[in-house]
Amino acid sequence: MAELNIRERQAGDITVLDMDGRITIGEGSVALRSAIRRLLEEGKKNILLNLAGVGYIDSSGIGELVSSYTAINKEGGQLKLLSLTQKLQDLLTITKLLTVFDAYETESDALSNFKGA
Amino acid sequence: MTEQTTRLVLPSHIEAVADAAAAATDFVHNCGIGEDAAFGIDMAVREAVTNAMVHGNNEDEAKIVEVTLNCMGHELEIEVKDQGEGFDPTTVPDPTDPENILKTSGRGIFLMRTFMDDVQWSTRPEGGTTVRMVKKF
Numbered sequence: 001m002a003e004l005n006i007r008e009r010q011a012g013d014i015t016v017l018d019m020d021g022r023i024t025i026g027e028g029s030v031a032l033r034s035a036i037r038r039l040l041e042e043g044k045k046n047i048l049l050n051l052a053g054v055g056y057i058d059s060s061g062i063g064e065l066v067s068s069y070t071a072i073n074k075e076g077g078q079l080k081l082l083s084l085t086q087k088l089q090d091l092l093t094i095t096k097l098l099t100v101f102d103a104y105e106t107e108s109d110a111l112s113n114f115k116g117a
Numbered sequence: 118m119t120e121q122t123t124r125l126v127l128p129s130h131i132e133a134v135a136d137a138a139a140a141a142t143d144f145v146h147n148c149g150i151g152e153d154a155a156f157g158i159d160m161a162v163r164e165a166v167t168n169a170m171v172h173g174n175n176e177d178e179a180k181i182v183e184v185t186l187n188c189m190g191h192e193l194e195i196e197v198k199d200q201g202e203g204f205d206p207t208t209v210p211d212p213t214d215p216e217n218i219l220k221t222s223g224r225g226i227f228l229m230r231t232f233m234d235d236v237q238w239s240t241r242p243e244g245g246t247t248v249r250m251v252k253k254f
Contacts, residue, residue, distance in 0.1 A: 025134060026131040026132065059164055
C-alpha cells in the first residue's frame with residue numbers, strides 16, 4: 001500500500017485532494033509534490049487539501065505543504081487546508097504555520113472562503 | 118530497576134528511516150511510555166535519523182547510521198550516530214522566525230528540541246556526529 005493515497009475531485013473551480021496516509025520524507029512528500037505540480041500544469045490553481053486521513057507528517061512533509069503553498073500563490077492560486085487531525089494542528093501551531101495557512105473544519109466553510117468562490 | 122537497550126545499524130537510505138521509527142515505537146511501547154510522549158519520540162527519532170542520513174552521511178549507502186535506545190527507570194535515552202563531517206546546531210536558524218516561516222526545510226531540529234527534554238550534539242574524535250536525546254516519562 002502506498003504511503004500516501006491522493007484522490008482528486010472537483011467542487012466548481014476548486015480541486016479537492018482527499019489525502020490518506022502519511023506525508024513523510026520520501027514517497028509521501030514526493031506524492032504530494034507531484035500532485036500539486038500536475039494540478040498547476042493543468043491550470044488548476046485553487047486547491048483544497050483534505051487532511052482528515054493524514055495521521056502523520058514529518059518536517060519534510062511540513063516543508064512540502066509550505067512548498068505547495070508558495071508554488072500555488074506564485075501562480076495566483078489559493079491553497080487551503082481542511083480537517084486537520086489534532087496532531088497535525090499541534091504541529092502547525094508549534095511551527096507557527098497556522099498563521100500562514102488557512103485551515104477549516106468543514107468543507108463548506110473552506111470552499112466558501114476561496115476568493116471568487 | 119530493569120534496563121533495556123536496543124541498537125540498530127542502518128544503511129543511509131531514506132527508506133530505512135521508517136525502519137528506525139518502527140523499531141523505536143516498539144521499544145518505547147515496551148518501556149511503558151504513554152501515547153502522547155511516544156508520538157513526539159517517534160517524530161524526534163525520524164528527524165534525527167533523517168538528518169544523519171541526509172546531512173551527515175549525504176545518503177552515501179556505504180555509510181551507516183547507528184541508533185541506540187536505552188530505557189532506565191523513567192528516562193529514555195536515544196543516540197543517533199552518523200559518519201559525516203560534523204555538525205554545528207547553532208548554524209540552523211529558528212524556523213519560527215517570520216523571515217524563515219516560508220522556508221521549506223530546517224524544522225527537523227526544532228521538532229527534536231520540542232518533543233525531547235534534552236538534545237545535544239557532539240563530534241566524535243574519530244569522526245562523525247552523535248546526537249543524544251533524552252525524554253523523561
